[in-house]
Amino acid sequence: MMSRDNFPHIEMVSNHSCLLTFSQVISEATSNYIALVTQKLTGLDGIIDLVPSYTTLLVVFDDDEYDRFAIFKALHQSIEAVDPNDFSLNDQRDVVIPVYYGKEVGPDLEDVAKHCQLSINEVIKRHSETVYRAYAIGFTPGFAFLGNTPDELHVPRKTTPRLKVPVGSVAIAENQTAVYPSVTPGGWQIIGRTPVNLIDWGCENLALIAMGDAVRFEAISRDEFLVQGGQLDGF
Amino acid sequence: MAFNVIKPGLLALLQDLGRHGHQSIGLTTGGPMDEMAFRWGNALLGNNSNCPQLEITFGMLTLEAQANTNIAITGADLGATLNDKEISPWRTYALKKGDVVAFHQPIWGLRAYLAVSGGFLCDPILGSVATVMREKVGGLTGKGDKLQRGDVLPYSACSHQPQKAVPRLAIPHYGQKEIPVILGYQYKSFSSLERANFFSSDYSVSSHSDRMGYRLEGKAIHSDLKGIISEGIAYGAIQVPKDGQPIVLLQDRQTIGGYPKIGCVSRVGGGILAQKQPGDVIQFTPITVDQAEQERHLHMARLAQWR
Numbered sequence: 001m002m003s004r005d006n007f008p009h010i011e012m013v014s015n016h017s018c019l020l021t022f023s024q025v026i027s028e029a030t031s032n033y034i035a036l037v038t039q040k041l042t043g044l045d046g047i048i049d050l051v052p053s054y055t056t057l058l059v060v061f062d063d064d065e066y067d068r069f070a071i072f073k074a075l076h077q078s079i080e081a082v083d084p085n086d087f088s089l090n091d092q093r094d095v096v097i098p099v100y101y102g103k104e105v106g107p108d109l110e111d112v113a114k115h116c117q118l119s120i121n122e123v124i125k126r127h128s129e130t131v132y133r134a135y136a137i138g139f140t141p142g143f144a145f146l147g148n149t150p151d152e153l154h155v156p157r158k159t160t161p162r163l164k165v166p167v168g169s170v171a172i173a174e175n176q177t178a179v180y181p182s183v184t185p186g187g188w189q190i191i192g193r194t195p196v197n198l199i200d201w202g203c204e205n206l207a208l209i210a211m212g213d214a215v216r217f218e219a220i221s222r223d224e225f226l227v228q229g230g231q232l233d234g235f
Numbered sequence: 236m237a238f239n240v241i242k243p244g245l246l247a248l249l250q251d252l253g254r255h256g257h258q259s260i261g262l263t264t265g266g267p268m269d270e271m272a273f274r275w276g277n278a279l280l281g282n283n284s285n286c287p288q289l290e291i292t293f294g295m296l297t298l299e300a301q302a303n304t305n306i307a308i309t310g311a312d313l314g315a316t317l318n319d320k321e322i323s324p325w326r327t328y329a330l331k332k333g334d335v336v337a338f339h340q341p342i343w344g345l346r347a348y349l350a351v352s353g354g355f356l357c358d359p360i361l362g363s364v365a366t367v368m369r370e371k372v373g374g375l376t377g378k379g380d381k382l383q384r385g386d387v388l389p390y391s392a393c394s395h396q397p398q399k400a401v402p403r404l405a406i407p408h409y410g411q412k413e414i415p416v417i418l419g420y421q422y423k424s425f426s427s428l429e430r431a432n433f434f435s436s437d438y439s440v441s442s443h444s445d446r447m448g449y450r451l452e453g454k455a456i457h458s459d460l461k462g463i464i465s466e467g468i469a470y471g472a473i474q475v476p477k478d479g480q481p482i483v484l485l486q487d488r489q490t491i492g493g494y495p496k497i498g499c500v501s502r503v504g505g506g507i508l509a510q511k512q513p514g515d516v517i518q519f520t521p522i523t524v525d526q527a528e529q530e531r532h533l534h535m536a537r538l539a540q541w542r
């Protein structure tokens with residue numbers, strides 16, 4: 001449970017931004033609270049941008065029209081009106097992402113299985129039966145940091161990052177998992193690929209996964225992957 | 236009506252004041268690297284402050300006007316010419332159909348702004364035309380492309396207005412070596428010795444500097460923090476990675492990151508930094524949030540008063 005003692009600590013970052021720190025440790029309760037506050041502050045007069053992350057929320061404000069004292073006051077009032085435990089306010093969505101777990105699109109699948117002392121099927125089972133939380137979106141547009149992977153699947157990042165990770169690659173590293181929304185360099189261990197677009201400029205929601213969403217992966221066959229428009233190239 | 240792009244330049248990008256409100260899904264803002272120069276360009280022509288302009292990095296750009304209009308040039312002096320005659324920045328010029336405007340090479344600074352009466356006409360993506368090449372968003376095509384040979388840059392034809400120039404005292408001090416740094420919330424994690432080193436050493440601009448961030452080379456500094464949980468990155472944040480060489484994160488910065496930050500460069504200071512070329516030497520000087528506010532308000536008040 002979160003209490004009023006969890007009221008975030010507010011510090012200035014520059015003359016037009018401040019950082020709200022909710023906790024020193026990552027937890028679902030903290031992440032829920034940040035999602036609620038982000039929702040509450042969205043569209044508030046003078047607020048230009050909000051960047052929620054694991055334990056913090058960066059607030060960018062309009063310092064030409066408002067001074068920081070007025071912004072601080074508005075932030076305090078809005079945050080006080082948020083009940084950290086009121087999940088009815090939280091519009092957490094369930095997102096299911098189909099994944100083809102195969103060596104041709106998941107070149108690290110074998111290494112991961114070896115490192116975790118599991119069979120490839122057990123790796124797939126454990127990865128796809130867990131419900132993950134989107135703790136933060138960033139790095140590239142639509143890249144969702146999903147946690148937590150089961151303990152048995154914890155693997156380190158690759159010693160040498162790949163220069164090009166194909167779009168849709170599903171990867172794991174330490175206690176996190178993610179899907180690459182665009183071609184970027186990347187050091188996570190790639191175990192499969194989704195045919196689904198994570199970022200769509202033409203769509204109203206833009207990004208498939210939003211902060212706070214509950215995300216689950218669903219294993220699909222190679223054929224289903226191809227039917228859904230999946231591509232096998234890229235490496 | 237439009238400009239025909241005869242030579243596309245090294246890196247010419249359409250920019251407005253940036254794509255705001257989408258950082259929560261990882262989308263960066265983009266926008267002019269030298270915001271004050273951009274604002275003056277639109278002010279000179281009586282444009283709305285967000286009207287799209289061309290940000291010209293380094294030069295090597297030639298444009299031919301298809302119709303009468305007025306232009307304003309601000310920011311760096313990239314050796315601009317109008318029909319082969321030298322022209323200087325921070326003022327307006329009247330263009331006739333067939334006139335040729337060219338930007339050659341830097342005389343000082345790195346980025347010039349070309350504004351046109353009414354702004355360049357271009358469909359915004361998520362409320363902005365700001366070009367972010369890395370994210371493949373914005374610009375003429377909407378796909379984040381820089382200007383190409385053969386592009387046409389549309390504008391509305393406009394009759395000639397009286398010519399105007401920016402008052403000398405309002406032009407930022409580009410020659411200054413000192414870049415002001417607002418002392419940030421993680422400043423305390425740097426020991427007094429590290430802080431002293433940071434503020435008393437010369438840093439030179441690395442050749443690996445771009446619209447995402449300016450990398451600096453000089454005395455390495457270290458934070459007591461081993462690492463931090465990834466968090467939102469403000470414009471101007473000075474990240475210090477393990478090698479101790481500071482990186483100032485600018486308009487095309489990533490939205491979140493996990494390195495300690497010693498402080499934050501103001502937008503006015505960031506604009507001056509963005510005019511520095513690889514090899515240029517700078518020094519960081521500490522300022523308070525109050526001082527950064529005053530500096531900003533002074534610049535904005537001059538602009539408003541002049542308009």
